[in-house]
Amino acid sequence: MKRSFLAFLFLLVSCVSARAPEPVHVVIVATTDLHGWFNGHVESRKPGEQGVLWGGLPVLSSYVSRLRDENPGHVLLVDSGDMWQGTLESNLHEGEPVVHAYNMLRYAAAAVGNHEFDYGPVGPSPIPRKPEDDPHGALKKNAAIADFPLLSANMIDKTTGRVPPWAEPSTIVRVGGARIGIIGLSTPDTPNVTMHANVLTLDFTDPVEATIKAAADLRAKGVDAVIVIAHIGGRCTKTDEPHSLESCDRQQEAMDFLARIPPGTIDAFFGGHTHAQMRHFVNGIPTAQALAYSREFSTMDLWVDTAHDRVLQDRTVIRPPTMICSYVYEGTEQCDPRRAGDGAKLVPRVFDGKTITPDAKLAQMIDPYLKRVAQKRGEKLGVKTADRFARAYSGESTIGDLLTDLMREASGADLAFMNSGGIRADLPAGDLAYSDVFEVSPFDNYPAVVQLTGKQIVESLQATTGGQRGILQVSGLRYTIDAAKDADKPPAEKRRVVDVKLASGEALDPAKEYKVVMPDFIAAGGDGMMDVMSGVPQDHIAINYGKPIRDVVAELLRARAGKTLVPRLEGRVTILNQEKAPAEH
Numbered sequence: 001m002k003r004s005f006l007a008f009l010f011l012l013v014s015c016v017s018a019r020a021p022e023p024v025h026v027v028i029v030a031t032t033d034l035h036g037w038f039n040g041h042v043e044s045r046k047p048g049e050q051g052v053l054w055g056g057l058p059v060l061s062s063y064v065s066r067l068r069d070e071n072p073g074h075v076l077l078v079d080s081g082d083m084w085q086g087t088l089e090s091n092l093h094e095g096e097p098v099v100h101a102y103n104m105l106r107y108a109a110a111a112v113g114n115h116e117f118d119y120g121p122v123g124p125s126p127i128p129r130k131p132e133d134d135p136h137g138a139l140k141k142n143a144a145i146a147d148f149p150l151l152s153a154n155m156i157d158k159t160t161g162r163v164p165p166w167a168e169p170s171t172i173v174r175v176g177g178a179r180i181g182i183i184g185l186s187t188p189d190t191p192n193v194t195m196h197a198n199v200l201t202l203d204f205t206d207p208v209e210a211t212i213k214a215a216a217d218l219r220a221k222g223v224d225a226v227i228v229i230a231h232i233g234g235r236c237t238k239t240d241e242p243h244s245l246e247s248c249d250r251q252q253e254a255m256d257f258l259a260r261i262p263p264g265t266i267d268a269f270f271g272g273h274t275h276a277q278m279r280h281f282v283n284g285i286p287t288a289q290a291l292a293y294s295r296e297f298s299t300m301d302l303w304v305d306t307a308h309d310r311v312l313q314d315r316t317v318i319r320p321p322t323m324i325c326s327y328v329y330e331g332t333e334q335c336d337p338r339r340a341g342d343g344a345k346l347v348p349r350v351f352d353g354k355t356i357t358p359d360a361k362l363a364q365m366i367d368p369y370l371k372r373v374a375q376k377r378g379e380k381l382g383v384k385t386a387d388r389f390a391r392a393y394s395g396e397s398t399i400g401d402l403l404t405d406l407m408r409e410a411s412g413a414d415l416a417f418m419n420s421g422g423i424r425a426d427l428p429a430g431d432l433a434y435s436d437v438f439e440v441s442p443f444d445n446y447p448a449v450v451q452l453t454g455k456q457i458v459e460s461l462q463a464t465t466g467g468q469r470g471i472l473q474v475s476g477l478r479y480t481i482d483a484a485k486d487a488d489k490p491p492a493e494k495r496r497v498v499d500v501k502l503a504s505g506e507a508l509d510p511a512k513e514y515k516v517v518m519p520d521f522i523a524a525g526g527d528g529m530m531d532v533m534s535g536v537p538q539d540h541i542a543i544n545y546g547k548p549i550r551d552v553v554a555e556l557l558r559a560r561a562g563k564t565l566v567p568r569l570e571g572r573v574t575i576l577n578q579e580k581a582p583a584e585h
Contacts (some may be wrong), residue, residue, distance in 0.1 A: 022292045023303040024178040025313055028227065029064055030274030030300070032080035032414040033292035035115070035424070035441070036090025038098050038366060040294060040324075045337040048427070052337050052346065055294030055324045057101045057366070063297065063322065066352050074176035077105060080188070080289070081113025081231035084142070086424060088438045089373045094119045094138045096145065097130055097369040104362050108173045111184040112152040114273065116142075117194040118443060119274050123188050126444035127197040134382040135198040140166045151184020151229065154210035155204045159293060164202070170214045172223055172506045178304040181218030183211055183266070185230035187273050193421065193469075196524050207232060207396030208260045210475065215265045225267045232257055232284075233274030233289055242318050251468070254289070258282040267311040268300060279318050283448035287317045296321040308327045326356050371508050377435040381554060382561030389567045390428035390438075393420045393470040395575055397429050398567035399440060400473025406556045407549065408475045413517035415451050415477055420470025434554055441550035452542040454508040456532055458500050460486060463528045466524060467497045470527070474572055476503050484577035497567035498576075513540075519549060 001403075015305070040056025068075045079102070084095025102110070119138035120126045128135045131425050143166040153169035157163065163169050170183045187193070188204045207230065215226045233256035238247035248255060254271045263284065271278055271289035278289035279298070288298035299322065303315040325335035328343040349356040389399040400423060404416035425439040452460070457477070464472045465481050480499040500508050519526075520543045525533040 021177075021307055023305050023315070024224075025071065025074055026175045026180065026225070026302045026304055027067055027075045027180055028268065028270070028300045028302065029067060029077045030080065030229070030270040030288055030298040031060070031074060031078075031294075032233075032270070032290060033082045033113070033275055034084070034098060035082055035086030035292060036084050036095070036098060037087055037294040039087075039089060039370060040102050042427075043276075043337055043339070049233045049337075052333050052335050053326060055295070056358065057098075057105065058358035058360075058363040059326050059356065060294065060297065060324050061362050062326070062354075063324065063351055065359070066354045066356075067299070069354075070352060071176075072400060076173065076175045077107050078182065078227075078229045078270060079107055079110040080229045080233075080270050081111040082115045082272065083110060083113065083290075085115040085118045085294075086439070086442045087375050088435050089369050089441075091119075091438075091442055091444075092373055094122070095142050096191065097365050097366050098143045099142045101106060101362060101366060103145075104365060107148045107580060109149050109151050109171050109184065111231045111272065112150050112155055112167055112186045114187055114190040116150075117190070117198040120195060120198045124444075127195050134224060135200070136164070136166065143167065150233075151182065152186040152212040153183050153378065154188070154205045154207045155186050155190075156205055158201055158203055160308045169210070170218055172218065172221065173194055175248040178224045178306050180221035180304075181215070181221070181226040183214045183218070183226065183228045183409050185211065185228060185232055185257075187232050188228055189253075192526055192528060192530065193493065194526075195521065196526060196530075207257055209354045211257075211261060211284075212265055219309075223308045224304045224307070225311050225544045226265070227268040227270065228266050229272075230254070230257070231273045231277060233271040234278045234280075234287070235274050235276035236278050236280060239277050239279035239320060242286075245280060245282065248278070248282075251461045254278065254287065255282065258285050258287065261285070262326070268299075268302060270298065276528050277321060278319060281318075282314070286318050287322075288294045288318050290321050291474060294324055296323055298322075320371075322351075326358060326513055369408050377433065377438075379434040381432045381434065381557045383557050384431050384564045385427060385429050386564050386566045388429045389565070391420070391423045391426055394467075395471065395578075396569055396571075396573035397423070397473060398569055399423055401475070401568075401570050401572065402427070402548075402565070403441070404473050404475035407447060407517045408467070410552045411447055411515075411517040411544075413476075415457070415514055415516045416475035417516055417518040417522060418473040419464070419519065419522050420473055421527055422521065423473070432557060435555045437550050437557065439549055441548075441553065443519075443521065443548075445521045445549050445550060446543055446545050446547075447517050447549055448523035448541055448543040449517050450523050450533075450536060450542075451513045452532075452536065453510065454512050454514065455510040456536070457514065457516065458497060458510070460476040460529060461497045461500060462495050466528070471573065477501070477508075478503060478505075478572050478574075480574040480576065482576045499574075503572075 042051035044051035084098040121133040121137040236248040275292040290296035299319040301317040407417040
């Protein structure tokens with residue numbers, strides 16, 4: 001009897017000891033498209049009204065610290081690319097302060113975005129101009145500084161057939177006892193949305209095929225879960241119901257990717273590139289994407305069964321996107337002044353029981369970078385704006401009208417083009433400083449005067465109205481888009497641009513050549529212009545490398561010192577049958 005009892009006790013102990021471990025709770029925090037806004041930005045509702053600080057990595061650090069305090073050892077921080085291009089303080093240091101700040105925040109990995117290539121060689125030139133110039137020089141320098149890997153499984157060196165040595169297709173990290181495989185992806189459209197000369201040695205292949213291969217490699221290495229961080233995005237206008245895709249644009253890259261990826265290949269997807277939101281389950285895959293410019297971060301909770309190397313899908317939670325604010329409007333969790341009512345009171349932000357205060361050590365680290373550009377940033381132009389000159393991606397904008405007029409004035413060209421994706425911020429109301437113009441046009445683009453026939457001008461407008469990228473802002477022209485037409489169909493009657501005239505009302509002569517000033521980026525075929533520009537003789541393209549477009553604009557604004565500029569739409573672009581606007585990238 002005693003022996004039987006001992007046997008039973010041994011069996012009981014064995015069963016208890018063999019019990020499967022509890023699922024591991026993994027909290028994934030994801031950012032994307034920081035675009036150099038490591039110090040945040042101040043926005044106000046009206047001219048003269050005190051602005052509200054929104055975003056910045058010292059403030060983000062406070063949120064992440066709170067999540068780490070609540071979930072010690074279980075938080076994974078990742079980024080989906082376009083980290084450093086976009087502000088004076090980042091660009092003049094070629095992204096270095098962003099990399100150092102990400103190191104302090106302990107990012108686990110970042111995807112390679114299209115704008116990671118914008119700086120080109122180390123130094124002031126944005127593209128290689130000498131044989132010894134390395135088009136990836138600045139990018140390689142940042143990769144060497146980073147304590148985290150840059151990931152892109154579908155970015156292939158044409159010579160070796162492999163991911164370049166300064167990047168990796170994937171990485172494995174341990175989070176709370178779970179082994180998480182992270183795959184990075186870049187948009188296949190990268191050659192069209194960065195300086196083309198900087199990516200001539202690279203191919204950006206099908207992200208689905210690259211993911212299937214990378215995921216199989218990771219599973220063979222025994223990971224418990226596979227997630228993707230991708231500079232490939234979606235666009236959904238509502239995030240309150242994760243299981244409803246009604247507000248999501250099905251034509252966006254992320255939706256196509258998630259529709260084609262085989263079930264069970266990946267366990268979560270974190271997007272970027274489109275500067276829009278996602279908080280949805282797409283074909284069963286939990287998907288998150290936060291807004292750009294350090295405005296938000298995404299959070300996802302995964303429960304990982306390490307005994308069976310799988311994620312418990314029924315326990316996955318995609319939290320609502322979190323605004324990065326140290327102060328919020330009372331009774332809310334947001335600090336967007338445009339959403340606040342009159343008289344709304346700002347109060348300290350409390351997140352999970354902790355008051356959010358900027359990380360002092362991180363702020364101290366970035367302070368020298370800010371001081372080096374402070375004088376240039378605050379340099380007054382002597383001109384005022386009566387109201388905000390706003391940008392628009394799929395239609396005419398007041399800032400687009402202003403920029404193209406100034407480019408045309410400076411060059412003496414007949415017409416002007418500006419790609420909407422090259423306009424990165426509104427021009428604020430009030431007294432303008434140099435930094436305001438820089439933030440509107442942060443890229444090192446130079447004015448190019450190109451001789452185009454009337455036929456080529458119409459082709460340029462057709463090429464940029466397909467709905468997947470921003471339209472051309474123009475000066476000296478008026479054109480009409482019928483958004484109900486299918487831009488991809490070749491017959492003329494199906495093309496979207498249905499009418500083009502000179503600003504005077506005269507018809508555009510198809511055979512006549514006109515001088516058109518534009519950024520050298522689109523003169524080189526960027527933003528959908530490759531088919532048109534490949535047919536233009538090189539002696540019809542004159543690029544002025546004396547000053548980038550932003551400095552040309554700043555100089556002309558200084559010449560208007562003492563004046564007040566009033567934003568006004570000129571009626572240069574008419575859109576019939578207006579569709580859902582394409583997302584910015």
